[in-house]
Amino acid sequence: MLRRLERLRSWEGILLVLLIGIVIFNASTTPHYLLFQNQINLFQLHIEKIIIALIMAFIIINAEIDISVGSVMALAGCVMGYFFEKGVPFGLCVLAGLLTGALTGAFNGFMVAYVRMTSLIVTLSGLIGYRGLAHVLLENRSVGNFPEWFDRLGQKPLIGPFPFALIVFFILLIIALIILQRSGAGRYVFVIGNNSEVARYSGVNVRRVKMTLFIVSGIVAAFAGLLLTARLGSIRGDIGIGTELEVITMVLLGGVSIFGGTGSLYGVLLSILIILNLRNGMGLLNVPGENQTGVIGALLILSVLGPNIGRGVSEAWSRRHVQRTRVGEEEKGG
């Protein structure tokens, strides 16, 4: 346990050094980087993803995954747009969008926690199915001209220079930090992620925890979908494609183990800042799109290998060791 903590701490240390390096590089190469408006834009351009990354950290630490988030974003937005087109009062449309997220999340959670299907399979079908539904609702049309307050919420600052979504992100970050790092519920998330059988026999209500996580994930994804709709001023069936991969990337780079049980939100926050600042810096330096993808890709490979390579090697080592001992014992027995 102590060693694991140490390794994590050092991974976060590496992330922090990387972040500082990127910030210094950006600040020294492009004069617009440190502009206050740019610092806001840097978050705002990817705000939906980083909000979803918070709940995704919970889910992956819980040894599950939710790759349907991008499609839930689109479906929630399309449900809202569909009802808005039909003349339903806008407040109800927003509510319907959020409810869509809760329902998809409840379905995912039910299939995982009660039917005991693998979350990768369940949410993969969600990834395809929810996106399909979104396209059925709006076909290839885009719906826009939402009430002005909605567009303004997505596009203009709310308090001082800070837009609504950014404020929400920081509030959710604090709530997530308290729950995951300091509360009993947070400990359950880790315990289940480490070994759900052990957790169950110790009296943890594994099903309820998983169900709750997936419902929250659905609601958060739907909320993010509505935020994106407000930011872009219109909704189409194809928004948010590929969000799941970028979000999972942020979480894994933050040192959360894809096998569950390990990780911290501090690491995820650092990785979010790294990816946002890297993207922003490259954008302001007019780095061509392919090269940006290449740099982010390289970072991802590192991120997946970095935190996991140590574990992989040590596991392989111990397996070999066990095999050898067994062979030795059999030889003795024979």
Add this chain to the structure above:
Amino acid sequence: MFKKLMMLAVISMLLLSACAPAAPKPEELKMVFLPKFLGNAVFDEAHAGALAAAKELGVTAELQFLAPATGGEGAKQVEIITNATTQGVNAIMLSNNAGDQVAPAAKAARDAGITFVTWDSPIPSAEGEQVFVAQVDFSETGKVMADMARNILGDDGGKFAVLSAGPDSANQNAWIDALKETLKDPAYSNLELLDVVYGNDETEKSTQEALALVDKYPEMELIMAPTTVGIAAAAKAMQDEGLCDKVKVSGLGLPAEMVSFVKNGCSPEFALWSFYDLGYLTYYLTYRLATGEIQAVDGAQFESGKMGTFTITADPTRPDVPGALRVLMGPFSQYNASNIDAAVNP
């Protein structure tokens, strides 16, 4: 924390310097040329045209050529527009690949005093867009395709199929509708459209769809592909399968990609507008607007180098969008064995 401290330390200084952007000299205009995505030959041609115009106009500031890496990332154009606005560029030239989703970013750019022109593909709501430079009149595309089909199939006509881009591609759908409309004319009664299939502008899928058409319709004599990816894929498939004597390929293609198929008879004739000219004209218009020589209003005329004089008009293809303006480039260029070499090596 470190970031915050550094931010605070430098921010006031920078805010001061960013406050009053002086009107730039014409030769120092910073412009961004933003196509739908990178790695497509037609957008590289448009870029070359824009660079030529920049040279003629004596603009020495580097023209930024920025775009998402692939066609599936249309929404990333929003990020590029926002970053360009942060950088305080003077003008943005966009081939829109994200529908109305770019409108808020485009409006923000306009609010920051940036000249905003679209080309190839407009912002449907025209919000944030000053003028759209249209390549051709979309309704003309249908007649051009029908005429090419008649030229290739001969006076006795024949049966053909359409291999399009994606089922949701707005341009292609409009052109196919225009083609169907044209075919209703008795003059084209001996042409029969068998089917419309979609290759999603992917070479592999387009090839499969083209070969599937051959299997499905033995009587088919022509594949009409209104997309540069589809026409090249179909022509190559017919060539590789030795089917060129039986099934010809035509549509909208890029001369450089089609030259060998014209020469070996697989694709005797095809059409396209010049993307080089489109980039050239777009740059001239944007320059005139950014320098304040003309205003983006109905009836404004401007001179566009070797291409002559053009007029800004209300956009007839967006009648329900008040204030939508366009410049129509036109016309089509049709290519066959007689002129393909000149088109490839000007």
